[in-house]
Amino acid sequence: MLEIFFELHEDLAQQGPGSDEYTRKAFSLTQPLSPKSRILDLGCGPGRQTIELAKLSKGEIHAVDNHKPYIEELRIRTMKARVTEKIKTHVGSMDDLNFAEESFDLIWSEGAIYSIGFEKGLKLWRRFLKPGCYIAVTEVSWLKSDLPEELRNYWNVAYPDIGSIGDNIRRVEQAEFELAATLTLPASTWWDGYYTQILERMEVLNKKYADDETARKVFDEEKREIEMFRRYSDYYSYVFYIAKRPL
Numbered sequence: 626m627l628e629i630f631f632e633l634h635e636d637l638a639q640q641g642p643g644s645d646e647y648t649r650k651a652f653s654l655t656q657p658l659s660p661k662s663r664i665l666d667l668g669c670g671p672g673r674q675t676i677e678l679a680k681l682s683k684g685e686i687h688a689v690d691n692h693k694p695y696i697e698e699l700r701i702r703t704m705k706a707r708v709t710e711k712i713k714t715h716v717g718s719m720d721d722l723n724f725a726e727e728s729f730d731l732i733w734s735e736g737a738i739y740s741i742g743f744e745k746g747l748k749l750w751r752r753f754l755k756p757g758c759y760i761a762v763t764e765v766s767w768l769k770s771d772l773p774e775e776l777r778n779y780w781n782v783a784y785p786d787i788g789s790i791g792d793n794i795r796r797v798e799q800a801e802f803e804l805a806a807t808l809t810l811p812a813s814t815w816w817d818g819y820y821t822q823i824l825e826r827m828e829v830l831n832k833k834y835a836d837d838e839t840a841r842k843v844f845d846e847e848k849r850e851i852e853m854f855r856r857y858s859d860y861y862s863y864v865f866y867i868a869k870r871p872l
């Protein structure tokens with residue numbers, strides 16, 4: 626099952642909603658950043674945002690993901706973008722990090738913290754950030770409160786911890802950060818570069834796996850996720866939470 630999932634996702638430019646434009650907008654809210662900054666990008670995937678961060682900053686970036694093929698894709702991309710020296714890659718888990726405490730000037734994570742839990746991740750990562758520095762993390766969040774039942778039922782299974790922006794701001798504060806800003810990703814950042822690519826890839830793989838029941842299940846799940854977004858994108862999106870570790 627996992628193999629089919631990865632075949633569907635391999636070589637995509639990005640592995641979740643997001644865009645370079647929004648990475649840049651969020652980055653502008655984390656200034657000033659020292660010229661010798663050390664940035665930690667957690668759940669980097671194939672590194673769309675890692676490369677953008679390398680273009681935006683002068684120091685070094687440590688990119689961590691537990692799926693080795695994504696790290697390999699990222700390494701190839703760093704060469705193409707000529708930023709290899711700035712990016713150190715690590716295959717490892719974001720809940721078992723071996724970096725020195727207070728050694729980063731910025732912690733970044735797009736579309737990945739949900740896999741260990743938003744509040745848990747914030748609490749775990751805080752120690753690696755220097756006091757007075759920022760964390761910028763995206764988390765899927767409710768944008769409205771009058772949720773259609775079908776949508777609520779879907780997310781109750783997919784990610785029961787999903788909360789409103791207010792809930793997530795409270796979680797940020799529970800983890801002892803001071804919120805600086807939130808930034809909601811528009812629906813275009815889910816379609817361009819992500820869902821549209823998956824739908825195109827599925828079209829090809831549909832033929833290859835026409836009689837494969839496991840593949841059908843994986844594809845049906847993806848199609849359901851995408852259909853939910855097509856119908857209800859006004860109700861939820863990824864939101865950047867940009868917050869400072871107090872001095």
Ligand SMILES: C[S@@+](CC[C@H](N)C(=O)[O-])C[C@H]1O[C@@H](n2cnc3c(N)ncnc32)[C@H](O)[C@@H]1O
Pocket residue numbers: 638639640641642643667668669670671672673674689690691692695717718719720734735736737740741
């Ligand atoms: C939705 S993708 C987002 C990837 C990338 N940030 C992007 O926006 O394109 C989530 C990423 O988190 C990684 N991941 C999931 N659980 C992880 C863990 N425990 N430790 C490290 N990486 C993890 C996955 O391999 C995947 O690359």
